Amino acid sequence: MGLESILFYYFAIVIVATAALAVSRRNPVYAVLFLLPCLVHIAGLWLFLGAEFLAAIQIIIYTGAIMVLYLFVIFILDLGSFRTKRIIHQQKSLAIAGGLALIVQLVVLTIASTFPGPFGPPQEVVSGGNTQAVGGVLYTDFLFPFELASLVLLVAIFGAVVLARKESEETSS
Amino acid sequence: MQESAILGYLPILIFFALAVAIGGGMVVVSTFLGRKNPNPEKISTYECGMVPFKDARQRFDVRFYLVAMLFILFDIEVVFLYPWAVLFTRFDPVIFGFVEMLLFIFVLLFGYIYVLRKGALDWS
Numbered sequence: 001m002g003l004e005s006i007l008f009y010y011f012a013i014v015i016v017a018t019a020a021l022a023v024s025r026r027n028p029v030y031a032v033l034f035l036l037p038c039l040v041h042i043a044g045l046w047l048f049l050g051a052e053f054l055a056a057i058q059i060i061i062y063t064g065a066i067m068v069l070y071l072f073v074i075f076i077l078d079l080g081s082f083r084t085k086r087i088i089h090q091q092k093s094l095a096i097a098g099g100l101a102l103i104v105q106l107v108v109l110t111i112a113s114t115f116p117g118p119f120g121p122p123q124e125v126v127s128g129g130n131t132q133a134v135g136g137v138l139y140t141d142f143l144f145p146f147e148l149a150s151l152v153l154l155v156a157i158f159g160a161v162v163l164a165r166k167e168s169e170e171t172s173s
Numbered sequence: 174m175q176e177s178a179i180l181g182y183l184p185i186l187i188f189f190a191l192a193v194a195i196g197g198g199m200v201v202v203s204t205f206l207g208r209k210n211p212n213p214e215k216i217s218t219y220e221c222g223m224v225p226f227k228d229a230r231q232r233f234d235v236r237f238y239l240v241a242m243l244f245i246l247f248d249i250e251v252v253f254l255y256p257w258a259v260l261f262t263r264f265d266p267v268i269f270g271f272v273e274m275l276l277f278i279f280v281l282l283f284g285y286i287y288v289l290r291k292g293a294l295d296w297s
Contacts, residue, residue, distance in 0.1 A: 004179055007186075048179050057252055065245040072241045075233035135256025139264070143273060149253070150280040153246050157284035160246070161293045164239035 011044040028079060032070045039063045053131040239293055250281050 015038055022034035043058035078084050138146055257274050264270030288294060 003183075007179055044179075047182055053256065056255070060252060061245070061248060065241070065248045069238070069241045069245055072233065072238045076235055076238050078232040131256050131259050135260040138253075139257060139260065139270060139273060146253070147273065147276055147280075150250075150277045153250060154280055154284045156246050157243065157281075157288060160239060160242040161288055161291050164235050164242070165291065165293065 007044075008048060011041045011048075014038075014041045015045070028074045029071070032067065032074060035070070036063055036067055039067070051130045053134050236296065243288060243293070246284070247281075250278075253277065 018034045018038035018041070022031045022038060025031040025034060039058060039062045043055040043063075046052070046055035046058060079088075254274070257270065261267070261270055
């Protein structure tokens with residue numbers, strides 16, 4: 001107990017509180033903005049595990065890029081209109097079913113799994129640094145998946161351009 | 174070591190605390206010490222954006238979304254470069270690490286050329 005515990009409880013409480021606020025807000029823009037501190041504090045939890053690379057990625061990708069994407073998705077949805085509201089309300093039962101399935105899955109996994117020991121960073125991460133540990137396996141053992149990732153990104157670029165271009169042509173004509 | 178992984182970041186915490194104290198302190202101090210005699214001209218909107226003339230709840234152009242999407246994809250590409258740069262001198266033949274990243278970048282270069290050729294980033 002000490003400063004470390006205090007910091008951990010600070011991160012944990014903020015994550016749970018902001019996640020609950022994000023789910024309960026009626027205004028989707030507020031919901032997304034509450035996700036922002038949530039994701040930043042999850043990066044803090046990564047630091048507890050000695051995973052500074054993951055923490056940096058969490059900030060760069062999630063709070064940097066994904067949040068911008070979420071906001072733009074909300075902006076292009078035209079949420080003020082009656083039609084969009086109706087479509088979203090129609091998905092309510094589906095969303096509840098999906099959420100319940102996830103809860104059941106998490107509970108079953110938590111009960112079924114055995115935790116080998118106290119939580120903490122693996123030894124190789126502690127000794128060499130998380131960034132080196134990730135890179136050390138990524139660019140040697142997982143070379144093929146790494147090169148494959150570039151192809152996945154390439155397909156995603158094609159997909160984004162094709163989808164968005166079609167849409168803009170329809171609206172302009 | 175295992176227990177104090179987070180405590181190495183204590184300087185950053187102190188940095189955050191100082192930033193909040195200085196930034197918040199300026200606002201608080203000027204709130205209490207500043208002289209306030211507002212008049213209609215003073216509190217009107219000037220050089221801080223336009224007066225709203227329309228509801229903000231309208232559809233934004235899908236090109237914003239496209240830019241955000243492309244930003245994510247190239248952001249992920251850059252993320253792969255960080256551990257590579259850290260390890261660069263430690264690849265067994267250094268040329269191996271160089272070539273594998275060259276291949277990675279080369280594939281994504283096609284995506285970049287595609288984006289440019291399709292004019293996806295043109296705003297005319």
